[in-house]
Amino acid sequence: MFGWEFPPFNKGGLGVACYGITKGLSNKGVKTTFVIPKAPEDAHADHVKLVVASNIKNVSIKEIHSPMAAYMTNVEYQERIRHLLLHGNEKSKDEIYGQDLFQEVERYALRARKIAENEDFDVIHAHDWMTYKAGIAAKNATGKPLVVHIHATEFDRTGGNGVNQYVYDIEKSGFDNADVICAVSNFTKNKIVEHYGVDPNKVHVVHNAVEFTNFNENAQKISGNEKIVLFLGRITLQKGPDYFVEAARKVADKVKNVKFVIAGSGDMMPKMIEMAAEKGLANKMLFAGFLRGEDIDRAYKMADLYVMPSVSEPFGITPLEAMRNGTPVLISKQSGVSEVVNHCLKVDFWDIDEMANKMIAVLNHSPLKECLAEHGGQEVLKFSWDVPAQKCIDAYKSAIEKRGGK
Amino acid sequence: MTDICFYFQVHQPFRLRRYSVFDIGKSTEYFDEKKNEEVMKKVAGKCYLPANKVILELIRKHDGNFKAAYSITGTAIEQFEKYAPEVLDSFKELASTKCVEFLSETYYHSLSYLYSKDEFKDQVEMHRKAMKKHFGFNPKVFRNTELIYNNELANFVEKLGYKAILAEGADHILGWKSPNFVYKPKTTRKMRLLLKNYKLSDDIAFRFSNKGWEGYPLTAKKYADWIEPAMGDTINLFMDYETFGEHQWEDTGIFNFLSHLPGELLKRNISFHTPSELIAHEPKDEIDVHHMMSWADVERDLSAWLSNKMQQSAIQELFSLRTEVIKSRDKELIERWRKMTTSDHFYYMCVKWFNDGDVHKYFNPYDNPYDAFITFMNIMNDLIVRLKGEDLNRQTALRIPTHNTKWVRV
Structure with a gap:
């Protein structure tokens, strides 16, 4: 499996999903060789990573040294390379990394091919575009069936404006070379059918789930008179933080004693800080930065409402995490998770008035909040990673069948 | 052998419009006129008009030997007047045959009995007046919203002057008793209690088109054969009128079933009665109901x-x-x-x-x-x-339920 770093080192849902699926597969007795890019400067974190991995049976980890990271853009990659050259240790300087992200993806694929040639396995599973070349290389080297998993397309990340042709081409060649494609929702399935000309019969929809064992149930709610509305996610165009700020302005007009917390980081953060100030929300809008581990559950617990206003969200695990913490959620209808969750509020991301209307309702009417928390908290229990893991196994079987295997 | 008592519930609510918090103080358009009109016209075409036509034909064909009762809410009547006046006319035509009886209920099909007895009385009175005005009928028999019922309610309704009341023939109140008799609610003076035979009612209302059901396909003859050996005073077949054509679509054969059933029953010497005609029966026993019950869902409660x-x-x-x-x-x-x-x-x-x-x-x-x-x-x-006549230009302060709000158990 070509995947991404496990929590708590992940930057978003991709790592969470890789961990969840791997764990679910392990529960079902599937042995996984998990190949991940290992950041050169993170060498000190080895033991932690091994501890995380050793929690899962049936998994062996293979690392490829690479500064590549999930969600990275080419600009971010090049900044990282420059940083490495200036500050990296001797070991990291020994490696010759790609000059840009795209070269690095190619280099990574060559390394992946070597690993594939030396491993014994039945099927290749690659997660999102940066590993698709690696997946294809492994397939070409071994003739084993390839399953590509799509967690987010270039169209989700860019909102359809400024789609990077190179990324698009890699995604498309991943879909074309795959024997089976796993999409995290029907929303995403439709997107790849529409934008990449994928045969819908080749796509298995595998909805994500949420982890229950690793979260801190005892995280204390911060008490106080103020109501809190939470945004938690990367502050990027895809996640719709600007719609959140717009709605917050309308909410603040109607509800006193409310604070809005934006937790996360991303390229739109400076713009959002500015926007909040312009709208007179400077002392109502708090930027909490990027949260990890327990802090995430603490943030959900302290919130009266979690909002995910994504413009285009292939799945969206965070609402499930909020529900797991008994926090009511309001999600955009432009998300995969809205296909599978009932006990939450839903809104079109562009409908700011309706978003504010629903936020105000939760803040003002405690029975609504309590009902959402109670029934959402029950509903989320059905989202175990064993379910998507089983669907992956079905996808593997179908891929092996297609390759004429057993 | 036992007789048959048909009662059909006719109701449409005034559905609310999508009303945002930002409309408060700005708009008094509460109701979704478009949606209400749409639903009324649809149901009128699929159910009310064709079903009334069948019932009228049955009354004429059987020369007064076929009878049925209706309970029509005030909100349904208002929407007939507004969106489908021909439906109201067809009910008036049924009323003129004298083979149709109208029951009393709350005008707004409300749960007011549970929260305000004064409001309950007002709404019942409004409904009485509407029955008088449109159908020239003075109801003697009461049915509460969704057959919500207990002893106390029967007692209250008796004091309003009603002679009988309808309720669900729920297993938990009947025990080994049969719903096919006229009973007396405990604590009332001489009220009559008419209980729904839910099995036979639901065979029509819910199971009629269910292909997985052992009774499928249900024909008038088959159904009459089931009823023929039953013992008691009356089999009370209570159901939503929308069963005909709306819940069970026309292509299921439901209208065909309805138009043949009375003939099959009359052939077997089973006759039809309206609820007020059943008042003459001596009660078989008393029925004691403390907790509120209803005809809804498997729970038969207020949930x-x-x-x-x-x-x-x-x-x-x-x-x-x-x-x-x-x-x-x-x-x-x-x-x-x-x-x-x-x-x-x-x-x-x-x-x-x-x-x-x-x-x-x-x-x-x-x-x-x-x-x-x-x-x-x-x-x-x-x-x-x-x-509160607040200054509408001022920012509206929302009413927020206090933490002390207590939930009343009913």
Whole structure:
């Protein structure tokens, strides 16, 4: 499996999903060789990573040294390379990394091919575009069936404006070379059918789930008179933080004693800080930065409402995490998770008035909040990673069948 | 051998418009006229008109030997007048045959008995007047919204002058007793209690088109054969009128079934009676019901309307406004408030069935119970703003339920 770093080192849902699926597969007795890019400067974190991995049976980890990271853009990659050259240790300087992200993806694929040639396995599973070349290389080297998993397309990340042709081409060649494609929702399935000309019969929809064992149930709610509305996610165009700020302005007009917390980081953060100030929300809008581990559950617990206003969200695990913490959620209808969750509020991301209307309702009417928390908290229990893991196994079987295997 | 008593429920609520918190103080358009018109026209075409035609033909064909009772809510009548006057005319034509009886209920199909006896009395009186006005009929028999019932309610209704009352023939109150007799509610003086035979009623209302059911396909002859050996005074077949053509579509053969059933029964010397004709029967026994029951869902209780905190807080707040609403003497405001007492609004907020996506969803104009609650609360808050005559230009202070709000158990 070509995947991404496990929590708590992940930057978003991709790592969470890789961990969840791997764990679910392990529960079902599937042995996984998990190949991940290992950041050169993170060498000190080895033991932690091994501890995380050793929690899962049936998994062996293979690392490829690479500064590549999930969600990275080419600009971010090049900044990282420059940083490495200036500050990296001797070991990291020994490696010759790609000059840009795209070269690095190619280099990574060559390394992946070597690993594939030396491993014994039945099927290749690659997660999102940066590993698709690696997946294809492994397939070409071994003739084993390839399953590509799509967690987010270039169209989700860019909102359809400024789609990077190179990324698009890699995604498309991943879909074309795959024997089976796993999409995290029907929303995403439709997107790849529409934008990449994928045969819908080749796509298995595998909805994500949420982890229950690793979260801190005892995280204390911060008490106080103020109501809190939470945004938690990367502050990027895809996640719709600007719609959140717009709605917050309308909410603040109607509800006193409310604070809005934006937790996360991303390229739109400076713009959002500015926007909040312009709208007179400077002392109502708090930027909490990027949260990890327990802090995430603490943030959900302290919130009266979690909002995910994504413009285009292939799945969206965070609402499930909020529900797991008994926090009511309001999600955009432009998300995969809205296909599978009932006990939450839903809104079109562009409908700011309706978003504010629903936020105000939760803040003002405690029975609504309590009902959402109670029934959402029950509903989320059905989202175990064993379910998507089983669907992956079905996808593997179908891929092996297609390759004429057993 | 036992006789048959048919009663059909006719009801349509005034559905609420999507009303945002930002409409408060700005718009008094509470009701979704477009949706209400659409539903009324659809149901009129699929059910009310064709079903009334069949019933009228049956009455004529059997020369007064076929009879049936209706309970038609005030909100349905208002919507007939507004969107489908020909339906009201066809009910008037049925009334003129004298083979049709009209029952009494709350004008707004409300749960008012549970929250305000004064309001209950007012709405029952409004409904009486409507029955008199449209059908020239003076009801003697009462049925409460969704057959919600207990001893105390029977007692209260007796004091209003009614001779009989309808209820669900639920297993938990009947035990080994048969629903096919006329009973007396415990604690009443001489009230008669007519209990729904839910098995035979639901064979028509729910199972008629179910291909997996052992009784499928149900023909008039087969059904008459089931009824023939039954013992008792009366088999009470109570159901929503929308069963005919709306819940069971025309292509299931439901109208065909309805038009042949009376002939099959009369052939077997089984006759038809209306509820008021059953008052003459001596009660077989007393029936003792303490807890509120209804004809809804498997639970046969109030949980469809009042099981969660949203439902409870919405209805309590609504009724807490009554004194002020009535005192305002603002006819329009009173009418709006009363339309909001209709039980359907609380039914839409029900969470318990939301998980399985069952039939209830078909009747629900909202995507989920939470949206139903939000819309209702926004509208109620506008009503409060108007009630208090607040300066509408000023920012509206929302009414927030206090932490001390106590949930009443009913």
